[in-house]
Amino acid sequence: MTEHHxxxxxxxxxxxxxxxxxxxxxxTTPLASIRGLAAxxxxxxxxMSAAERVDFAARIVRQTERATRLVRMHLQPxxxxxxxxxxxxxQPAEVMTAVVEECALPLRARSLETDLTLSDLRWVLxxxxxxxxxxxxxxxxxxxxxxxxxxxxxxxxxxxPAVAIEVTSxxxxxxxxxxxxxxxxxxxxPRPATVAAPGNGLGLAIVADLVAAAGGSVAVDVDGRRTAxxxxxxxxxxxxxxxxxxxxxxxxxxxSGA
Numbered sequence: 001m002t003e004h005h006x007x008x009x010x011x012x013x014x015x016x017x018x019x020x021x022x023x024x025x026x027x028t029t030p031l032a033s034i035r036g037l038a039a040x041x042x043x044x045x046x047x048m049s050a051a052e053r054v055d056f057a058a059r060i061v062r063q064t065e066r067a068t069r070l071v072r073m074h075l076q077p078x079x080x081x082x083x084x085x086x087x088x089x090x091q092p093a094e095v096m097t098a099v100v101e102e103c104a105l106p107l108r109a110r111s112l113e114t115d116l117t118l119s120d121l122r123w124v125l126x127x128x129x130x131x132x133x134x135x136x137x138x139x140x141x142x143x144x145x146x147x148x149x150x151x152x153x154x155x156x157x158x159x160x161p162a163v164a165i166e167v168t169s170x171x172x173x174x175x176x177x178x179x180x181x182x183x184x185x186x187x188x189x190p191r192p193a194t195v196a197a198p199g200n201g202l203g204l205a206i207v208a209d210l211v212a213a214a215g216g217s218v219a220v221d222v223d224g225r226r227t228a229x230x231x232x233x234x235x236x237x238x239x240x241x242x243x244x245x246x247x248x249x250x251x252x253x254x255x256s257g258a
Contacts, residue, residue: 026070026133026206028140030063036105037063063102069129089236090128092135092163093118093156099135100154103143111149120158124233126214131165131233137207138167138229147171147225162216162232174222207231 037060045053100114107114124131142152146169153168207229211218216233 026137027067030067030070033063033102033105034060034067066132088127089123089125090131091121091123092131092165092233093121095128095131096135096154096156096165099132099139102136103139106140107143107152110143110146112143112146113151115151115153117153117155117157120156120163122158122163123236124163124214125236126210126216126233130210130214134207134210134231135165135167137204138165138231141204142167142169142227142229145169145172145227153228159230159232161235163235164230164232166228166230168226168228170226172227173225174227204229 037056041048041053041056048056096116096118100116139152139154146152150170153166155164155166155168157164157166208218211231211233214233216231219230219232221228221230
């Protein structure tokens with residue numbers, strides 16, 4: 001069963017409780033990453049090489065910068081200069097790789113593997129921060145509801161003039177009538193026994209809102225215990241994926257070094 005959300009529900013920005021809940025939700029992953037990385041440095045720093053310590057410190061800095069950007073974005077007044085700014089074009093394949101690395105600790109905690117396929121290297125009109133937030137929410141949600149010791153399939157592929165991002169997990173059964181609930185702010189599905197704590201029902205609602213603002217679409221395909229969520233974002237150059245070189249630039253530009 002496939003259900004499409006071409007526009008996605010518009011996630012309103014209340015002035016108090018809901019806005020704070022959204023910010024708290026989005027800060028969870030960078031703060032957890034900072035804590036996990038700092039804990040590894042504290043326990044094993046003396047046995048790590050200098051290069052490893054520098055790498056871990058750089059990751060902490062990146063997560064701190066991400067948390068700062070999220071806070072600044074949520075403090076932006078509705079209708080402000082950057083309220084509808086989706087940022088500069090980016091390459092989803094590159095962002096996907098970074099998010100998978102960022103989610104390594106929570107994935108490892110549940111013995112989850114990832115299978116990453118990057119078959120479309122085009123750039124999209126949405127900015128890196130937007131695509132990062134979409135991917136982080138999708139992968140975090142999949143990691144939470146996937147059965148332990150399973151594999152989450154991650155794809156960046158061509159879908160006509162769009163670049164499609166797909167996250168597929170196996171675990172909790174989603175009934176066809178429950179799909180629309182997944183994208184409602186505060187919407188929660190029945191919690192499987194493998195999930196320790198209930199979510200706040202914001203992750204996929206945030207995804208739908210971000211995708212709609214970027215001019216994209218969201219589709220969900222459920223088949224028993226398998227759930228695939230795919231996001232299609234307009235490509236910067238809506239040409240066939242095979243016409244693009246290694247860095248997602250038009251092949252003519254890539255070969256000429258332009």
